[in-house]
Amino acid sequence: MRLYGYWRSSATYRVRIALNLKQLHYSYVPVHLVKEGGGQHLAEYQKLNPAELVPTLVEEDGNVINQSLAIIEYLDEVYPELVSFLPVSPLAKAKVRTLVHDIACDIQPLANLRVLQYLNTTLQCSDSQQKNWSKHWIETGLKGIEQRLQSSAGRYCFGNEVSLADIYLVPQVYNALRFSLDLDNYPLIQLIYLNCNQLAAFIAAKPENQPDAE
Secondary structure, eight states: OEEEEOTTOHHHHHHHHHHHHTTOOOEEEEOOSSGGGOGGGSHHHHHHOTTOOSOEEEOTTOOEEESHHHHHHHHHHHOOSSOOSSOSSHHHHHHHHHHHHHHHHHTGGGGSHHHHHHHHHTSOOOHHHHHHHHHHHHHHHHHHHHHHHTTTBSSSSSBTSOOHHHHHHHHHHHHHHHTTOOGGGOHHHHHHHHHHTTSHHHHHHSGGGSTTOO
């Protein structure tokens, strides 16, 4: 398998964690999202991902899958060994997916690179305005997640087993720290983040541990 991604992309970060938890071997193909206008916009990459985003997973047989959530749930279904990312009961699955969608739909897209670039180039926002924009939406989302976790958290988001929710939470917290967010306001999120980052799969997936890290 080949994973096309960018070291600091939170969506790519999620897929790296999932692949590591499943102990699946893959080749990493860096796609620089900024240099020379962004490698995601090149015609060769656009054939793999018409949305011009990362990540993209290409299997040995040539099958191509885009979008981190689709990739991770696909991996969970095709490689059920070792660990499952979702619980068994439909209600428990829905609760995990709720937290995942809080991040994937309502937090991360608002502070995504192309949004920040639009704020900068088209709306002429300053660096501080961009930073305040990102912090606002991340804080708004994390407040809700912290409240959700009060009824579900153990060592991880849902009890003491790693789930899809943890795979999504850790990269989002990494982004929050990039924007100088104070995690003391989110004690459960902070604890889960620290617990996850004691696991080898999460450590190996960290942005700074990638071959294209800057």
